[in-house]
Amino acid sequence: MSQDKSLVQIALYAALIAAMGLIPPIPFVTGIPITVQTLGVMLAGVMLGPWRGALSMALFIFVVALGAPLLSGGRGGLGVFMGPTAGFAIGFPFAAFAAGYMAILLRRLPIFPATLLAAIFGGIVVLYLFGITGFKIISGREWLDAASVMAVFIPGDLVKAVIAASVAQAVAKGLPDAILTRKG
Amino acid sequence: MHLDNIIRFDKVNLLRSQTKVLNDLSFSLSEKRVGIIGHNGSGKSSLVRLINGLLQPNSGNILVHGKNPSAGPQKMSADVGFIFQNPDHQIIFPTVEEELSFGLINQGYSKQQAQEKALGILVEHQRSDWAPKAIHSLSDGQKQLVCILAVLVMEPKVLILDEPFSALDLITRYQLLNLLDTLPQQVVMISHELETLENFDRILWLEGGKIFQDGTPAEVLPEYYASARKFRS
Amino acid sequence: MISLYMAHPSWLHRLPAGYKLLGLMLLSILLYPVANLVLMALMFLLTLILYASVGKPAIRQLILLKPLAPLFLLIFLMQSWSVGWLSASLLVLRMLVLILLANLITLTTRMDDMMAAIAPMFAPLKLFNIDPKRIAFAVTLLIRFVPVLMAVIQHLMEAWRARGGKRQVWKLAIPLTIQSIRLSDHVAEALAARGGISTISNPRVSNHESR
Secondary structure: OOOHHHHHHHHHHHHHHHHHHOOOOOOOEEEEEOHHHHHHHHHHHHHHHHHHHHHHHHHHHHHHHOOHHHHHHOEOOOHHOOOHHHHHHHHHHHHHHHHHHHHHHHHOOOOOHHHHHHHHHHHHHHHHHEEEEHHHHHHHOHHHHHHHHHHOOOHHHHHHHHHHHHHHHHHHHHHHHOHHHHOO | OHHHHHHEEEEEEEEOOOOOEEEEEEEEEEOOOOEEEEEOOOOOHHHHHHHHHOOOOEEEEEEOOOEEEHHOOHHHHHHHHEEEHHHHHHHOEEHHHHHHHHHHHOOOOOOOHHHHHHHHHHHHOOOOHOOEEEHHHHEEEEEEEHHHHHHHHOOOEEEEEEOOOOOOOOOHHHHHHHHHHHOOOOEEEOOOOHHHOOOOOOEEEEOOOEEEEOOOHHHHHHHHHHHOOOOOO | OOOOOOOOOHHHHHHHHHHHHHHHHHHHHHHHOOOOHHHHHHHHHHHHHHHHHOHHHHHHHHHHHHHHHHHHHHHHHHHHHHHHHHHHHHHHHHHHHHHHHHHHHHHHHHHHHHHHHHHHHHHHHHOOOHHHHHHHHHHHHHHHHHHHHHHHHHHHHHHHOOOOOOHHHHHHHHHHHHHHHHHHHHHHHHHHHOOOOOOOOOOEEEHHHHH
């Protein structure tokens, strides 16, 4: 694939994540609304693969830092990186990388379980590692405390991993070439 | 006939995942205005993409105003301008001025030269106030005009339009047609709106990757219309 | 439309972006050891005065903090429960000060200025043969296509509601993703048709001089 095409894909996935911030948050059983945006992080990794996925998320976070209000709820600007959820934002590229890497490792499995596990690994395990670390640094809490505050979001994110896998499955039917982690 | 201003296809074949999209196509276009018609899936879009190298044939030769599109779209972009169906798919920059300058910078102009030329073509088309405008504030017709100007400013020899009017209202359509009438370029246009092709010099009717009919609009368009009309009960 | 930047000139607008960023960085380090509540409250007050000095539109931007309020409350409650209200107040105030100041930089700095201030950070990328200009181009593409995809989402949601859809809005993620993949194919094609992103040191194409 040409370099230009990769660049367009990277930028368009970043734009997709931004647009997903517009889908109204889904009120989940725990009472904490979950945004669709981290779904995009999982998708970027699973669809574009580790490097392009990470680059597209890095681009997204970079433009947020430049002042574009692209995080869900219209948040943006440098303030995001000073807030309690800064770790999550910074973790986006790493989460996408991990999801993409895992998707390649599991590419012999059927698409649904492969992308589900990849999305859980990148979008939950790795992303929360960053999110909890960030929360701990900024709030000065202990590890266990910080983790328990963030744990309320996990059920919602599990749902998102399932959604990411069903999106990947649907795309695989219509546009199989678009899932770069399952080529070759 | 001078080789420098014709588009020539010689036994061109194009495959896409085992199926033949274009089948042993040969023709030579010297007319200023060429229309391409045909039902969906007849190979129209593939044909025009071969002209600027976006697609490469599996066999056969193509020569466009003396140049071989096998050099790739990047090399062809100076000679062949391409207008796509949906302006939102081709406008890359947030403002009109940046959009118009882009191709020029690719051609090697400095940023300042490019901006001057961009402003020049806007003035020429009575749109001098557009330069700083945000693309998303324009209507669909205005966006399509930006696309056309962005290509014209590069001074290509051939202008290809792939169903450029699909999303436009009738008035905008006529206005853009008036603009096309004045252009010195060779124009190759795909259109499902047969009316827009009435003043053209030649019409190719494609069917199953082959030329089904080839002639003047007066010869080809009524037959095409009749062939489709049969399906309306 | 897509930036929080305020086109309302103020003294802070005129300060170079690099200085503002450096200032924020220093302050974020300096504020950490501050354990005096009065001092911290003073800093918070100072921040609000800073907003006021920039003008009314800046003050209106303080609303942006609203979505964060529940989380702040949660942090405050947990922190006062485990280590006392004093350190809880210190913590929340410190966070507010830093978020507000960072946001103020965003409000008063044009995107391209911010980009120019941050660009030197990309210099190491040259080692990996990545041209910083490609990054600038990617940013441009992103900014251009966010409104396009947002329009796609709006259309999808309208169509969804028009057919009585209520639950499972997330299903829209499927057509949205498919449409953005298609869009990215089209854009790549249109880009190639206009000569690609080789915006650097391309030799002038000959036919332009000869015409």
